[in-house]
Each structure stands twice: as C-alpha cells, then as structure tokens.
Amino acid sequence: MALKILNSGLSTSIQDLGRPGYFHIGIPIGGAMDRLALQSANMLVGNDAGAAGLEAVFMGPEIEFTQDASIAVTGADIPIKLDGELREAWKSFNVKAGQKLSFDFLKTGARIYIAISGGIDTPIALGSRSTYTIGALGGFEGRNLAAGDEVPIGNGRLVPEGRTVPEALRRMPESSAELRVLPGLYWHRITEQSGKNFFDDEWKVAPEADRMGYRFRGGRPLDFVDRNQPFGAGSDPSNIVDGCYSYGSIQVPGGTEPIILHRDAVSGGGYFTLGAIISADMDFVGQLQPHTSVRFRRVDMKEALSARKERKDILTKITEALA
Amino acid sequence: MKTRYTFGGDEHIYVEMDEEMSLDAFFKSLSMSTEVRKANISGVTEICPANASFQVKFNPDVIHPDDMMKKLKELEHLAENAEKRLETRIVEIPVYYQDPWTHETVMRFRERHQDPSGTDLEYAASINGFDSVEAFIEAHHSQPWFVSMVGFVSGLPFLYQLVEKEKQLQVPKYLSPRTDTPKLTVGYGGCFSCIYSVRGAGGYQMFGITPMPIFDPEQKVSYLSDFMVFFKPGDIVKWNPIDRAEYDRIVNEVAAGTYVPKIANVSFDLNEFNEDIPKSNAKLMEALHGA
Known part of the structure; x- marks a missing residue:
C-alpha cells in the first residue's frame, strides 16, 4: 500500500x-x-x-x-x-x-x-x-x-x-487570535513600559512563519533596561550569552520583531527571550496565516496549567467519542 | 556567580549560572545538569546543558512546575562541590579562512551587518584592535577551544577559547539573523566560535569553512557511523588553517571514506588551567601532536 x-x-x-x-x-x-x-x-x-x-x-x-x-x-x-x-x-x-x-x-x-x-x-x-x-x-x-x-x-x-x-x-483557527504568554526567561531585560506595550499592541504574522518559528510585526519596538553587556554576550542589548531556548519562547532580536520558536525550534542561541507561549496555545500558532492579527495576553502559571488541562480534556473527550 | 531560576512557559525551567561566560560557569552548569540526570526526577523529559546555563523540559501533568523548581534548587549544592576535571579529547579541525562560499554569503547579507562596507573578518579584526585580518585569523587559531555547548541546530558546537579573559575575541552577532549560512561555516558571535553543522539561518559573523562534516543523518561519513553528531560538550578543538588545495583534498577524502580526524585523548582540569594557562594548553597541544 x-x-x-x-x-x-x-x-x-x-x-x-x-x-x-x-x-x-x-x-x-x-x-x-x-x-x-x-x-x-x-x-x-x-x-x-x-x-x-x-x-x-x-x-x-x-x-x-x-x-x-x-x-x-x-x-x-x-x-x-x-x-x-x-x-x-x-x-x-x-x-x-x-x-x-x-x-x-x-x-x-x-x-x-x-x-x-x-x-x-x-x-x-x-x-x-x-x-x-x-x-x-x-x-x-x-x-x-x-x-x-x-x-x-x-x-x-x-x-x-x-x-x-x-x-x-474541534479547535478551529480564527481570523484573529489571542496567544497566551507566560512572562519569564529574560523578561527582566526589557523596561516595564515595553513589557506593557508588548501586550497592548496589535501584531501581525509576518511572511517568515514556518515550522521553526513564527515572526510578528507591527508592535512598538522594545526598550531594554540599561546595563553593561555581560562578557561573551555580544554588544547588542538583545544579546545574551548563548543559552537554551524553550519551545514556544519569544525572542525579539534587536527589540523589533518577536519570533515564537515552534516544533522545529533551534535549541539555543544568543538572543534574549521574554517568556513563552503556553503549551496549550502552541497548536493555534501553527494554524496562523501570514497577516493574521494577533494579540499576546499575559497569564500566570495557574492559568497556563488550567488551559493545559482544558486542552487535555478535549483530547480525552475526542478519544472517548471515537473509542 | 549568581544562579537565576526561571520558567520557560509551563514545560521548561531555565537555570542561568551566570550572566557572563566563563569556564567556571560552564563547569557548574554541566555538573548541575549531570546531577539532575542522576536524580532521575519523574516527569523530566529533556536536559539541555548550555554555555553558562541549562534547561530542563518536564511534563507538568506529572510534576507541578513549583515542585520541579524546588527539586532543581535542592540539587545546586551538589554542583558546587563537583570535581572540575574532565576526561575528554582534543580534535584538530581544518579551516579554510576567507573561502569563496562564506564570502558570497557575507556579501549577500550586507544590509543586516553593523559595517556594510567591509567583510565580517575585516570588521572583527578592526573592533578587536588587530592591524590586519591575518593577525586576527592567527589569534583565532593559535590557541585551543573548548566545546561549551552543542545545539542551535543539529550538532552545532559552540566553542570558547582557552585563553586569558583579556585575550578573548569578541564580536556582536548580525543586527538581524541571516536566512542562509553555508554548511560547515566557521562562525563567531559574542565570545563564541561555532561550526554551522547544516545550511540554514544564522546570526554569527562568518570567518571560513571546514571540509570536515560534523553531522550526517545518513551516517555515511566514516567517523559518524556510530552516531550522527560529532561533538559533545567538553570536547577540545584546535583549528588548523588550510588553503584551497588542502580543502579540496580533504573533501575528496571524506567522500572516499578515508578521512580520519586527528584526535587525542586528554584530561582537562579547570584548576590547573586557571593556575597556568600556557602550561595547560601546551599539554593539550603535545597530546594532539602525538596523535
């Protein structure tokens, strides 16, 4: 066959x-x-x-x-x-x-x-x-x-x-989307105002969107907290000493265009990340077309876990329906 | 050094040993990731050591993220007391600096670079205070390097040079990552050198290319028949500058299955290194020359 x-x-x-x-x-x-x-x-x-x-x-x-x-x-x-x-x-x-x-x-x-x-x-x-x-x-x-x-x-x-x-x-993609983000990782690198702007602004999926990562445009550039760059990181304020990346983590090279790392993510690199898309919303990211409007919504761990449970319950119900 | 713990979404914990790169931070991160592996914590699915940090991926359906965090923090003292000695190997990697393929790519992505008027090597030489590209290349290959992380893409090594901090070369990454990098490009970003194992996106400055494959999913390359990835953290590397004729010769040998990388077993002791760097490096080079 x-x-x-x-x-x-x-x-x-x-x-x-x-x-x-x-x-x-x-x-x-x-x-x-x-x-x-x-x-x-x-x-x-x-x-x-x-x-x-x-x-x-x-x-x-x-x-x-x-x-x-x-x-x-x-x-x-x-x-x-x-x-x-x-x-x-x-x-x-x-x-x-x-x-x-x-x-x-x-x-x-x-x-x-x-x-x-x-x-x-x-x-x-x-x-x-x-x-x-x-x-x-x-x-x-x-x-x-x-x-x-x-x-x-x-x-x-x-x-x-x-x-x-x-x-x-059926979890169907919509024409505009809200993606839930748990701030963390190198969140402390951006200013409080930039952190607020990131969640207030409307972003659009850029044409560079594939299995490795989804890029977004349209929001205000992020400002970084002043510091002397640590040894080995590189001189741009968005640079870090190369570390591991989380699946779903959001890096913003140069502070301009956020990139969500997806299933074929690079495992590490030298750009700061401001947090990660919660696991429950990763499927949605893969269904976004270029130019789709997206807003990021800040959540805490409790909400991330309850969203994860909701998604798991859907899978259980589908399994039962098709048993 | 101050350890920082943070969540990466609901499935990862990221532990930064230090904001700065140092071999001390690397050894602590490697020791701690080893301790996490040994602790065999239920729910852990991946442990990834990096230069001065490491990451644990876990299943939050099995262990609550707060409990996972607590368990990791409990292991930190074990890493602090771990022996800073590695039984490892030194490998000679041939490099064709200023090759035509990376040069073409360098020119194609000029608008993403800090200095669009020159090449990556000219820029790196200038900002590190060298009079010429040749002198910079000499500094790049004269002393050995330590593989402090494997990752980014398939088996890509990040390398940290075994020299005094004031002799470390530093260059920024591209302003915006390139969408293309030739396979086996020898790159540079921050204080790290790397070898791009496959063709693809990248943000490091490009210095040259090696004819020696370091990743082969088909495992046809003779020295990758046991495992498709060549490098592991803790490997030591010595770059060997080669010209076009030598490059072509090695490419042919790899294709014929007759190329054998020059490798010697060595032990590396961080305390010995910190006490006398030239002596420690001389010992490594002696082992390589005897191989």
Whole structure:
C-alpha cells in the first residue's frame, strides 16, 4: 500500500508527535505543528493518535491511492475532494484503489492534516517519522514530499465511514487570535513600559512563519533596561550569552520583531527571550496565516496549567467519542 | 556567580549560572545538569546543558512546575562541590579562512551587518584592535577551544577559547539573523566560535569553512557511523588553517571514506588551567601532536 504524490502542494511533510530526547544536541522535537488536529485525524481512521500522517501548509497535495483505505482530514478549513466530489473534514471516509484526493483553496487556518488507516510507514529516525528538513532527518528521505514520491503505508483496516469529531471539540483557527504568554526567561531585560506595550499592541504574522518559528510585526519596538553587556554576550542589548531556548519562547532580536520558536525550534542561541507561549496555545500558532492579527495576553502559571488541562480534556473527550 | 531560576512557559525551567561566560560557569552548569540526570526526577523529559546555563523540559501533568523548581534548587549544592576535571579529547579541525562560499554569503547579507562596507573578518579584526585580518585569523587559531555547548541546530558546537579573559575575541552577532549560512561555516558571535553543522539561518559573523562534516543523518561519513553528531560538550578543538588545495583534498577524502580526524585523548582540569594557562594548553597541544 502506498500513496502516490501527484502534486505536493506548497510544503507537505510527514509528521507524527515528534522525537523527544535530542534537543541537547540541537535536534528538536518536531512533529505536527497542530498536534490535536493530527491526533484527531488518526483516531478518526482507527490509528494510534500518534501515528504518522501528512501535514500540508496553505495548499493541499494531490494524492492517488494504490489500495483501499480509510482517511480523514482535519486542521485548517479547506474543501476536500475525492475524484472531484466534495468530502467533509473531521469525518472518516473510504477511498478505493486508484481514487484521487485533492483540495480547493484554503479558507482559514494554515495547516491541514491527513491521516490514512495504517499510518505512514517510512523508516523511523531517532524514534520518530517526523520530517526535520533542516537536519535532513526522518520523513521521506529527510525532506518534504515531491511529485512522484510513493509513500509507504502500514497495514490498517477500514473503519466505518462517517466517524466524526463533535464540532464543539474541534479547535478551529480564527481570523484573529489571542496567544497566551507566560512572562519569564529574560523578561527582566526589557523596561516595564515595553513589557506593557508588548501586550497592548496589535501584531501581525509576518511572511517568515514556518515550522521553526513564527515572526510578528507591527508592535512598538522594545526598550531594554540599561546595563553593561555581560562578557561573551555580544554588544547588542538583545544579546545574551548563548543559552537554551524553550519551545514556544519569544525572542525579539534587536527589540523589533518577536519570533515564537515552534516544533522545529533551534535549541539555543544568543538572543534574549521574554517568556513563552503556553503549551496549550502552541497548536493555534501553527494554524496562523501570514497577516493574521494577533494579540499576546499575559497569564500566570495557574492559568497556563488550567488551559493545559482544558486542552487535555478535549483530547480525552475526542478519544472517548471515537473509542 | 549568581544562579537565576526561571520558567520557560509551563514545560521548561531555565537555570542561568551566570550572566557572563566563563569556564567556571560552564563547569557548574554541566555538573548541575549531570546531577539532575542522576536524580532521575519523574516527569523530566529533556536536559539541555548550555554555555553558562541549562534547561530542563518536564511534563507538568506529572510534576507541578513549583515542585520541579524546588527539586532543581535542592540539587545546586551538589554542583558546587563537583570535581572540575574532565576526561575528554582534543580534535584538530581544518579551516579554510576567507573561502569563496562564506564570502558570497557575507556579501549577500550586507544590509543586516553593523559595517556594510567591509567583510565580517575585516570588521572583527578592526573592533578587536588587530592591524590586519591575518593577525586576527592567527589569534583565532593559535590557541585551543573548548566545546561549551552543542545545539542551535543539529550538532552545532559552540566553542570558547582557552585563553586569558583579556585575550578573548569578541564580536556582536548580525543586527538581524541571516536566512542562509553555508554548511560547515566557521562562525563567531559574542565570545563564541561555532561550526554551522547544516545550511540554514544564522546570526554569527562568518570567518571560513571546514571540509570536515560534523553531522550526517545518513551516517555515511566514516567517523559518524556510530552516531550522527560529532561533538559533545567538553570536547577540545584546535583549528588548523588550510588553503584551497588542502580543502579540496580533504573533501575528496571524506567522500572516499578515508578521512580520519586527528584526535587525542586528554584530561582537562579547570584548576590547573586557571593556575597556568600556557602550561595547560601546551599539554593539550603535545597530546594532539602525538596523535
């Protein structure tokens, strides 16, 4: 069983839930940017929630199936077509050998997830099938998919058509977004006024937004607290002695454009970070299109943990709904 | 040195041993990250040592962030008393300074640089008070370096030069990071040298390139067949300046699977180093020359 890639769209890669354990040598966890969407798609077709599926950015791929299978598409809102006929998102449907899956133009969100019964069965690299293109690791030969690729699929069995995730449990991206931030790390480097401005200002997603990081523009530049730069940090006030970066951490090189590090984050570097997006909101970041308006909202640890619990409860409810 | 603990979102704790870089801060951060590993705290998923700091990633569903913080703080005294001695290796890394590939990239990103009129090496030489680029290059490779962190991207080493603080070279990072850096570029930012293990974004000044791969996910490079990443924190490096002919020769040897990096086992003692730096470095170089 294989998927024949007829058209790879803009950027389509194989992703699962990533490879923890190698960040200390600069290899990030990676995996689906919107984890809940991938997990939902997998459960819809009877796979383990963490099986490998496809993540496609902004444009859907065109795929021919070489064997019958159950599939599901989740994540961003995009019209789904099987041999030209519309199919519903967040709902399982069956495909026959020779049928073609394609997509129309994306409506909202940024990333769609396609799960196939049996899951994608490319070789495991450091514990995961996730594609880490910067390190040419995992996925299909360490790269994004291209037309002509034949992607191997594991043994699965068909599930009933029409299995669905209740609408209330689908976390859908909006046209404007609020991202929750826990201040910390090098927060003390910016002035109190700049800290306030950061949360008051409206930001827009910049075109430089990918699996490694999301850049933002439009807010006021940040002012730094005066100091003599520590030895080894470099002379710019936004420089620090190179340290580790947290997933979701927000660096602001030169104090101008915030960058949220995402699943394919660099593991460390020499720019100060002012805190991090809370874990519950990381999936949302992966669904932001360039030019989307974003506000950052300050939260404390208590709120971060209760948001994390809410997200976990959604996953539990989806698991129960599809059991 | 004053230790600072802070949360990075709800899944990380970042511990800064010192704002400044020093080998003392590095040894303390390495010792403490080792103690955290040994403590085997339930919920810890990643431990990443860095130059003068380290980070722990944990699952807050397993352990409350405040409890995790408390446990880390309890381990600090163990790191303070740890032995400052490492059994390690010294490796010779060939460098082709002022090569055509990094030069092309240097020129392509001029508008992101502090001094758009010159090259990265001219700028670095000038702000460090050297009369010529050649003299600066000499200072860069004449004394050995210590790998104080591995990270950024796949197996990239950060290196700290084993010289007196007043002899340390310092340069700022680019004003805004580049979107491209050639694979195996030898870079410089703050007081750190680095080798870009793969092509990609970067903010360090670019000085040259090495023909010796340090990351190979396919593990086809002969000396990376056991593990895809070459460096680990605590490795010692000596840059060996080479010309284009030597560069091409090594590239061919790597491709043929016949290149063998020059490596010798050494021990490094921080107290001995602090007492007599020239003597400590001479001992390292002696070991390398005997390899």
